[in-house]
Amino acid sequence: MSAILSADDLNDFINPGIACIKPVETLPKQQPDLNANPYEVTTEDKVNAATAPPAQISLTDCLACSGCVTSAEAVLVSLQSHSEVLDTLDRCTELRLPPVQNITTNGADDISEDTGMDEKIFVASVSPQTRASLAATYNVSEREAGHMISQLLSGPYGLRSGGKQGSGFQWVVDTNVMREVALVAAAEEAQLALDTPKGELKKPVLTSACPGWICYAEKTHPHILPHLSKLKSPQALTGTLIKSVLARKFGVPPEKVWHMAVMPCFDKKLEASRGELTSHTWHGQDGEAVRDVDCVITARELLMLAESRNVSFPCLPRTPVSKTFAPPFPESTINRFLFGRQRGQKRKREGTDIDAGTSGGYLYHILKTQQTQRPGSSIHVHRGRNADVSEYSVTSAEGELIFKAARYYGFRNIQNLVRRLKPAKASRMPGAARKPAGARKPATSAAGANAEEGEYAYVEVMACPGGCTNGGGQIKVGDIATFRQVGGTGIENGSVDQEMLPAQREWLARVDEAYWSAEIDDLDTAGEDGLVDIDDDSLGSRCEAGDDADVVDGIDRRRVKRLMEHWSNITDIELDKLVRTTYRAIVSDVGKSKGEGNEMEKVSALAVAAGGGW
Structure with missing residues (x-):
């Protein structure tokens, strides 16, 4: 949009x-x-x-x-807007879980007694692109913007300070956490496509985290569908994790959990409404299907949400929300994965800004995984005819091509990609053989590399030029003055300082800078949350050096895989049903x-x- x-x-x-x-x-x-x-x-x-x-x-x-x-x-x-959020908060009271120590873990416990009122557990998830947009708008750091969002959604000075019920969000989840699950699974999926070229997933594997691209492919290019990654996006994964664990382990009906996502793109509203992303895929077919994500709003709608409750967003505290208003998640291992990291583990991007991109870093993580698995190999970048097309290759120390991938952003470039992947029509001439797929590709690809180097194994595809920080729901340069006036900052003598209104390209550069500067600080959460851990290092949360270490771009892949296995075990649901989808x-x-x-x-x-x- x-x-x-x-x-x-x-x-x-x-x-x-x-x-x-x-x-x-x-x-x-x-x-x-x-x-x-x-x-x-x-x-x-x-x-x-x-x-x-x-x-x-x-x-x-x-x-x-x-x-x-x-x-x-x-x-x-x-149907999905800040008004829907306010209506739901005013209509429903908060369903508070009992103290953690009173919840047993053998089977589903009936902790949601019928009180005659419409009760919900409110959960929010926030994307890093949204935080970057707000950080650039109010000249704060990305981390401070995240705290301000949490204060609005969960804190005493935000949504809880008004409304008929005084309801707020019990948990605010950073989608970067579930993005790690998506990245590790994507690397495994890409390797599987390499190992089984005639398997279910065809090369090249195309990212599926962009719903605008998915809708376009489903409606106009069905020949692309076998190439699409079957993995859910971080938004969908977050909703599935929260609802499946609460439903299967603690007996909370899925309809009692109301999940709102704050995203950079309007198309995420379409994704949330897909029939494939409901409780029927993991909770069984009984009853009405409940969406894993109930409502999606954008950065701009988040500020409208604050304005509707007469909350000045830039005046909100820039510190974490007190545990009084943001209690721990009742499952200790999930809580530690979502909200805390032990001292010594610091997630820091290894690559350059341009290499990682602003759309989650799917391609970059897969490239780094291929390089890590082959010591001595190197990554080479070939820039395309414009800034939104690039080609990447991983070569061995001897110069042999190991892995080839590309990045295509924007629909103009995507159309070139789908043309290359379209199967050639059979010739109508008598005795003529069908040309192989891709035979009409030019001798030189859009990224400028020779066709002799081999076909792509993976392509990161995003609908918006420049990536997700340029999503349609992000704050535009023309909106800065309005939102700063509403917030009560940047006003001098009744007018907004014109220096605060950069050109659109410069503004996007500021948002990108805020996105790239983000990092996860050390958090010593052991003993703070009141949870009793069966194993303090049950997920392998310490990044230990050694021959068995599997850390790629700051992500401990062993820890993520153990979390996925733990998630499947405690819910008694096959992992594929939790992390994969269909088209x-x-x-x-x-x-x-x-x-x-x-x-x-x-x-x-x-x-x-x-x-x-x-």
């Missing part, structure tokens, strides 16, 4: 787009006037004068849309008779108008 929308942008009647996949006959129909004279001639002006009833299009319908972008955006934002081709039937095939031309310029996203 290119800009924020609100409920005020909705029209009373939404006309279905020319390629809308929602069947027209399911829309509300006008009823005939029974009192009308059947012999009266009906003129055109009388027909047009009739008021059409409002269209009923749900967010799930928008997921299957092939062209109604503008209407879908308006409906989408009206499906979406075909429009609009304008076809029931006997026709599915050769209707797809709408392929979905997000080009905005240069990325929707």
Whole structure:
């Protein structure tokens, strides 16, 4: 999406787009006037004068849309917005878990007694790109911006200070933590695709964490689907972890847990609404499916959330929230993984800013993993025709190509990628053999490397040019003055200092700098949270040097793998159901008779108008 929308942008009647996949006959129909004279001639002006009833299009319908972008955006934002967050907080009281020592761990305990009121456990997850956007807006560090967000959502001076119920979020999770799970699993997946070239996942493996890219692929290029990574995004992983552990271990129904994600992109609202990311995938098919992520808002909507409660965001404390308002997660191992690191383990990025990127570092972690597994190898970068296309290769000490990958950001570059992966059509000439897939690729790739170097094994694909820090929900340079005025800072003599309004490119550079400067400090959490650990180092949380060490880019892969195994064990759910998802081709039937095939031309310029996203 290119800009924020609100409920005020909705029209009373939404006309279905020319390629809308929602069947027209399911829309509300006008009823005939029974009192009308059947012999009266009906003129055109009388027909047009009739008021059409409002269209009923749900967010799930928008997921299957092939062209109604503008209407879908308006409906989408009206269903997932800061207003929805406020309505839920005002409608529901907080469901507080009993003290940790009173919760047993043998089976599911009924700790959610029916009090006759609508009770929820409120959980929020925040992306690093959102923190970077707010840090640049208010001239604070990324860490301070994270504390301010936690104070708004959980602290006594934030949302809890107002509202009908005084409700707030019990836990605020940094999605960087679950991103480590996604990165380690992605490296394993890429290696599996290398080892089994004819397996379920085809080379190159394409990232699936960008929902705008996924929707585009499902609607316009079904031949891409076998290449998509089957891993859930950090947003989805966080929701699945919180809800599955509370449901299966502590007996809290999934519908009692309300998970809100703060993301840089409006398309994350689409991801949260996917039918594949619900409790039916891990909790069984009984009952109504509950989404792993109930609501997604953006950085801009987060500030609107504060404004709606008369909270000055920049005046919030820049320190961590007291444990009185942010109690530990009831499962000790999960709590330590989500909220604390033992002294001696410091997560620090090893690579340069440009190499890691601003979209989670999937490609960079996989490259570093390949290099670590092959001592003496090196990583080489070949810059493409623009800043959003790059090609990477891992070569041995002897110069032999080991691994080849690429990065494609922005839909203009993505279209070049999908053309290269499109299977060639069989020749209609008698006796002609089918050309192999990719035969029409030029001799030189978009990144400038020779085709002789081999095919890609992995490609990091993101819809927005520049990556996720440039998402449609981020604070734009034109919004800075407004948000600083609302916050009460940057005002001199009634006007905002013009030095605070940089050019858009300079502004994005500031946001990127805030993102790259982030790091996780040492936290000595042992004994602070009141939890009894069976094993202080049960996840291998100390990064020990030695031959058996498996640390890549500051991530202890052994610790992450043990967490995944522990997660599966305590919930008694197969790991694949927890961390993997599926995709499906979406075909429009609009304008076809029931006997026709599915050769209707797809709408392929979905997000080009905005240069990325929707």
